[in-house]
Amino acid sequence: MPGPTYRVAIVGAGPSGLFAAQFLSAHPGVQVDVFDRLPTPYGLLRYGVAPDHTSIKSVATALARVFDSPTVRFLGLVRFGHEVTRDELVAGYDAVIYAVGASEDLRLGVPGEDAAGSRSARAFVAWYSGHPDAEPQSLQGVRQAAAVGVGNVAVDVARMLAKEPLALDSTDMPEEVLAELRRASISDVWVIGRRGPQQASFTTPELRELCTTPGVRVSVEPPCSEWVDDDLLDRRSRANLTVLRDAVERSSAEPAEPAEPAEPAGHPRVRLHFLFWRRPVELHGDPVTGLVLERTRIGPDGRVVGTGETERLDVQLVLRAIGYRAVALPGVPFDEALGVIPSAQGRVLQGGEVAPREYVVGWIKRGPVGVIGTNKSDAKETVQQVLDDLAALGPRTDRVDVLGLLADRGYHPSTFDDWRRIETAEANRGASFGRERMKIEAWHELLDLVQRERPGGPVPPGH
Template sequence: MTGSDSKVTAEGSEAESSEAAARRVAIVGAGPSGLFAAQALLGQEELPLEVDVFDRLPTPFGLVRYGVAPDHESIKSVAQALARVFDSPKLRFRGLVQFGDDVTREELLAAYDAVIYAAGASEDTRMNVPGESLPGSRSAREFVAWYCGHPDATAQDLSGVTSAVAVGVGNVALDVARILTRDPAELERTDMPQPVLDVLTTHTVADVWVVGRRGPHHASFTTKELRELCALDGVQVTVDAGAFEGIDEADLDRRTRANVDVLRQAATRVVPEARCRLHFLFWRRPVAIEGDACVRDVQLERTALDAQGRVVGTGDISTLEAQLVLRAIGYRGVPLPGLPFDLERGVIPNREGRITTEDGHPLPREYVVGWIKRGPIGVIGTNKSDAAETVRLLLADLADTPRDDAEDRALLDLDRHLAERGLHPTSYDDWRRIEAAEATRGEGFGRASTKIEAWAELLDLVALDRPGGPPTPADRDG
């Protein structure tokens, strides 16, 4: 054997040894929090790692793809930054895998050295008022999923709707209000599915109400979002009389003061021959939604703060005519099969990302990031520091686990296990096939891209060269 051959063999042995020493981490959820966690894992040099990211959809990016309004292209560009993590040969995307049905908690723990749950918050908070279940009373989450092209979304019918109410004073309420008041021609350059554009182009909504139970200085609007909404062409903005009474701007932080200023200025701007009207109604809360076969009006009660600073009703009731009510008062996490859950907070109990039992005892090798960790607070970027906190603890735990102990625990070959059950996860290449098809569809409409929103089409695209053919949409309902 030559010296060169000896060197190659030695390097190969070293590489194989390094490869064998790599720890395996699974991430359940391919949204921002899960992908930020993957970035943090693969961006460190303390431990060699291999990471698999699972999602029940064949598309990664979660709320960046299906929760950010299509006309906010600057925010959606976050997906481009997140996509760079898939350049790593140490990362695999495993789509069309439903946690709890296709793969269990026990199977993941048998196949990986550590598991991170990044499941988000998929349930909306209800108002719990009479009439909330009437047709026309919906979740803003459902409305957002529809105009973002989520394959699970229910088509939204706006026929006959002339007045719509968004309940809530956060960015989700601003988003749905903006989509309903923006000139549809401006939405045609986005990647909205064509059926959604067809509805928005022909709707007859003339009045949109944003209703909050506190004052404008309590709203959680992002100033940039609020300013954009209040400056839309052809939209007359009104703010109810008395909304600014009692506000001491000296006591406000920078963001809140800016929000109040935006609303004050918008209320003084007169828009001749306005296409539609946008009304901000503060110090009101819905107490009933009325109608026979569908929503007819909303009963609103004037609110105030009691001596302890709590919102209370005053008994002053008014009626607001509306055919559509969208509640945007918050999201909640839902329990994951086999994992502990804090029903009151809607999160998986944890300490800085380490999952614990309801009694506070840490569970080895299981971690959590994102909204299912901390609740539905913060913006997309908040998930980066949140993920970094969890990953630091995970790496410390792995480093404290002797390698021989890990080797003694034979890891389940999950790919083979799934294949034996007829399940074949999709890959990042499959996602790129969907992305290319959306670009091709967009060309037909004179746009850069148009979302494919139908399950059947998505599954057909990822079925190419796939053993067993495509799963059916019914297969994904679980």
């Protein structure tokens, strides 16, 4: 005889949520509903991975197979805390998994940070990735730009600014984004870190890709001769230093730049500067005309401290890429200091006690660290707790019909078939430009394709 049927809700259709759905779908008797406020699944795979990183984006193709299972449904255009509440999901499912990621970015906390031209790298990534919430990013008047941070987000935005736009024509970038990049006249890009190159968190393939971008001349400060002994470093740090050394050597061997650079064949288009042991202390102008940096060092307690020595970069664009932060979900426990839902091996904790039938995966569980693959082992750990608890607790006998509640309020979630319609439209749009696909980034076009109105008016960022 068949066993009991369990229903599990997952809030968030990004990599962590879909890995969780994948593991759950392998167990007979478990039905999964994946909720998202967007009509498009895949989260950061669609809206956070650089458009020219097609090999990473192909992970979405593998994750899409989870929706081939008749036991997994995609339910888009449902905002947690708006169309559906925590109490309703907990009452309607045997288990609820929160997989919403981290939707805000950390701030520099320096004077001038709110000036025009000082922006979030997260917002810049959302723009070139075609996110429907993204605000247009003008590059008019920008000759020099700085990315503050030494992780992969800083590398990505620096590469987008430094790369020849023609090399992006084959990507799924919206045409409006490509047009803005073509109009831009970027001559210098700085990547700035408050520690040394050996402590930078770039992953080596991404750093190498940036440093070998055609037409880019690389410099590093402090120079390679002042770096620590490689033998004291781990493998990734040693590899990163090798990439930087090789890039500097290649650039030094290239012909000198002309007085008016950029276009003659054989000359660099953009100068890429890595500045280590610096931290921003002030932005000048509104719009931004300069970035003041203070030199740093390691203090007696191992922390970074300022030396009091400052310098100014003439820049018209500053992108902060110093980390992401999760935001609290309505009614769900949240640790403001750590920026996560408190949990133990994936089980949500409320007041130090396990909240029955509630779980967490991904960045909202462990903080915004790790690569996409990290979410797989993370989800596996959480799903194991879900399965153990379902076996112990058994199915609910009084489950609320959540979709019935939504229908009664006039809300009708979008489906995976609706997403397929968006995919087809993006492929058709891309074909008209000679590309495989092109993102549809406007809310009204997405909603027309899924043939739904936006419930309750504008959809705010985050869940």
